[in-house]
Amino acid sequence: VPMVVGVSIAPLQTGQAALLDGDSGLLILDPDAATRLAFDERHAAQTKRRREETAVPGAPAVTGDGERVQVMINVADPAELDGLDPAESDGIGLVRTELLFHGRERLPDEEEQLAIYRRLLDWAGGRPVTIRTLDAGGDKPIPGLTRMGEANPFLGVRGVRLSLRRPDIFRVQLRALARAATAGNLKVMIPMVTTAEEMRRCHALLSEAVADLRGEGRKAELPPLGMMVEVPAAALEIEEFDVDFYSIGSNDLLQYVAAASRDDPELADLARPSRALLRLVKIVVDRARSTGREVSLCGDLGSDPKYIPALLDQGLRTLSVARPALASVKAAVARYRRPQS
Numbered sequence: 641v642p643m644v645v646g647v648s649i650a651p652l653q654t655g656q657a658a659l660l661d662g663d664s665g666l667l668i669l670d671p672d673a674a675t676r677l678a679f680d681e682r683h684a685a686q687t688k689r690r691r692e693e694t695a696v697p698g699a700p701a702v703t704g705d706g707e708r709v710q711v712m713i714n715v716a717d718p719a720e721l722d723g724l725d726p727a728e729s730d731g732i733g734l735v736r737t738e739l740l741f742h743g744r745e746r747l748p749d750e751e752e753q754l755a756i757y758r759r760l761l762d763w764a765g766g767r768p769v770t771i772r773t774l775d776a777g778g779d780k781p782i783p784g785l786t787r788m789g790e791a792n793p794f795l796g797v798r799g800v801r802l803s804l805r806r807p808d809i810f811r812v813q814l815r816a817l818a819r820a821a822t823a824g825n826l827k828v829m830i831p832m833v834t835t836a837e838e839m840r841r842c843h844a845l846l847s848e849a850v851a852d853l854r855g856e857g858r859k860a861e862l863p864p865l866g867m868m869v870e871v872p873a874a875a876l877e878i879e880e881f882d883v884d885f886y887s888i889g890s891n892d893l894l895q896y897v898a899a900a901s902r903d904d905p906e907l908a909d910l911a912r913p914s915r916a917l918l919r920l921v922k923i924v925v926d927r928a929r930s931t932g933r934e935v936s937l938c939g940d941l942g943s944d945p946k947y948i949p950a951l952l953d954q955g956l957r958t959l960s961v962a963r964p965a966l967a968s969v970k971a972a973v974a975r976y977r978r979p980q981s
Contacts, residue, residue, distance in 0.1 A: 644660060658670075665908075690967070701974070703973055703977065705977050711961060711969055711973070712731045712734075712770075712960040713733065714961065715735050716739040717740075718759050730958075731767035731825070732770060733887070735760060736772060737772060737775075737813070749812065750815050753812070753816035764824060767825060768826075769825060769826050769827070770826075770827040770829055770887065773800070773817075773831065775798070775832065776799075776802055787802075799868075804841055814828075815849045817863065819853060819860050827885065828863050828866070829868055829887050832871065833868060839865075842865065846862065865884055866887060870891070870893045875893070878924050887937070888939065890940065921951065921956065922955065925954050936958035936959065937959055943962040
């Protein structure tokens, strides 16, 4: 569904003719005949292209050079998987668990979380499922958990910063994840990481959860533990982090690089992909390749076909995208050819 934000609707009148262009971010009032014709032609071409893209939804993503690219999906609610064939994607590259905590009178306990994680693993059928630990704060406040009234919540106590300050909540999630790891190909990633010490503490807490569970006679495994790279400082010092994999969170990385909120319409020109952002992506990808670690990108940038070539140019070969973007991203990958050196 096209949507344009940050425009004044004061000039609108009931019954007035208008064109809404979600691709370009334009709202055109009283379009003339030529504008209408051009719009209709673009719409028809887009409809045809989307039919072609969805003709073989289960086909793997392969570049024009024959190089395989993993395309996974982002999930916020298990219900999003209803009606989706697991074969259409290479797995789940991001599970946003904070949305499981919203709109509840109490936080989900260990058993509730375990049931949700197992449901995701069952659906994936052996494909990887990467679950992000609670990323509360910023634009995702949770009453009773996140801090209220922060002057700048995007730069405040959020993500891993909050989890490490609330070990009572964090341990419950880590225990559920360690138990779920026995049921499938589960990976755990930590959001909003800034320092190597934060990851050391998370690893210690996860190892402790596994030991405690086994001591209680419960089955538990230590899953691969990775980090989200969304803080510029972490990207620039990526060699300091002893983790199993990296996942680039383009949403926050983009706004922190530009010091411009991605939610402010007046700063839209600043909060767009830049050479600076791509340089940070390249740093992380190069580090992953040199150390044999997996690296992916799971932000909104990977769901936009027009940026796929730039991301692949940086060496990325794993993307996690919004479910509706699966077909268009695969098609963009198929059109891509590595630049000649």
